Amino acid sequence: METPELLGKGWETPDINWYPGHMLKAKKELLKQLKRVDVVLEMRDARIPVSSVNHDFEELLQQKKRILLFNKSGLADEEITQKWTEIFRKSDIPFLFIDAINHLDLNKILPLCRKMMQEKWSTFRRRGIRHPSLKLLITGIPNVGKSSLINRLSKRKAAETGPTPGVTKHQDWIKLGKDVELLDTPGILWPKIENHEAGLRLSITGAIKDSIVGTSMLSDYLLEILLRKEPEQLQRHYQLAPEDLDLLPGDLLDKIAEKRGCLKSGGAIDHRRVESVLLRDFRAGKLGRLSFDLPDETEGL
Numbered sequence: 423m424e425t426p427e428l429l430g431k432g433w434e435t436p437d438i439n440w441y442p443g444h445m446l447k448a449k450k451e452l453l454k455q456l457k458r459v460d461v462v463l464e465m466r467d468a469r470i471p472v473s474s475v476n477h478d479f480e481e482l483l484q485q486k487k488r489i490l491l492f493n494k495s496g497l498a499d500e501e502i503t504q505k506w507t508e509i510f511r512k513s514d515i516p517f518l519f520i521d522a523i524n525h526l527d528l529n530k531i532l533p534l535c536r537k538m539m540q541e542k543w544s545t546f547r548r549r550g551i552r553h554p555s556l557k558l559l560i561t562g563i564p565n566v567g568k569s570s571l572i573n574r575l576s577k578r579k580a581a582e583t584g585p586t587p588g589v590t591k592h593q594d595w596i597k598l599g600k601d602v603e604l605l606d607t608p609g610i611l612w613p614k615i616e617n618h619e620a621g622l623r624l625s626i627t628g629a630i631k632d633s634i635v636g637t638s639m640l641s642d643y644l645l646e647i648l649l650r651k652e653p654e655q656l657q658r659h660y661q662l663a664p665e666d667l668d669l670l671p672g673d674l675l676d677k678i679a680e681k682r683g684c685l686k687s688g689g690a691i692d693h694r695r696v697e698s699v700l701l702r703d704f705r706a707g708k709l710g711r712l713s714f715d716l717p718d719e720t721e722g723l
């Protein structure tokens with residue numbers, strides 16, 4: 423098992439206060455809708471299954487039928503996901519590790535929801551009438567893939583999606599076939615993210631706008647982890663020499679900038695550009711599969 427130090431312990435981020443007006447509004451609207459829905463799909467990021475919990479809602483959601491959907495599994499470390507699976511199996515909340523882009527286990531979601539409704543629907547069956555349509559609500563942190571999942575389940579581009587957090591700004595009911603309705607909601611964080619580790623992990627995986635922590639700190643953090651966990655992939659992807667991996671992260675980033683032509687007109691390194699390249703490549707899965715929350719070091723997250 424890895425030690426916590428491997429995953430960036432000790433990084434001090436600036437305080438993260440990113441709670442735009444639409445999120446506060448979205449939270450109020452979500453609370454209003456909760457009564458009307460049968461099952462809540464609570465989406466978390468498979469790479470940060472604990473840091474992506476919205477503790478603001480935990481108590482409220484506990485009173486609802488809910489399924490935890492750990493999305494973007496295709497980007498998470500398989501071994502660590504396996505360990506998380508064993509841990510979540512011990513809780514009584516149904517869960518699935520899915521990938522909305524790579525179609526992993528998406529076909530299990532609706533049957534699981536229907537199974538959870540069997541008892542409630544049995545009264546309709548006994549009276550010989552059809553049960554009402556299944557009403558689902560999807561909630562989770564920004565950019566975790568809520569709208570992408572809706573598009574997959576509805577087999578059309580029913581909801582807008584995008585690579586930056588905060589794409590969905592309003593709730594929207596979307597029909598899935600004849601008897602299922604799914605409410606897409608804007609991603610919601612909590613007013614103040616006090617835990618620096620969790621803040622960095624939420625930023626690196628895309629739930630918080632890059633400008634809040636800054637691409638410079640994000641890329642340093644990422645490089646440090648990549649150098650420990652995926653050095654070969656890093657070397658291969660940027661065609662680095664083996665000795666480049668011994669460089670300090672700042673110097674290594676300069677090397678990557680040279681390889682990728684991230685230079686200003688006079689030939690100086692364009693730091694912003696290379697930082698963005700690194701973050702983009704990582705988020706597209708080109709630098710290997712990484713999980714940031716580890717089962718044995720989540721205390722305080």
Ligand SMILES: Nc1nc2c(ncn2[C@@H]2O[C@H](COP(=O)(O)OP(=O)(O)OP(=O)(O)O)[C@@H](O)[C@H]2O)c(=O)[nH]1
Nearest residue numbers: 522564565566567568569570583584588589590609
């Ligand atoms: N690799 C991978 N990428 C995903 C997955 N799901 C979504 N994405 C990508 O993540 C980004 C965000 O997806 P959205 O569906 O817009 O996320 P959202 O949760 O609706 O975001 P907000 O509306 O901003 O809260 C997009 O670039 C998607 O292509 C997934 O399972 N795997």
Ligand SMILES: [Mg+2]
Nearest residue numbers: 568569589590
């Ligand atoms: Mg969305």
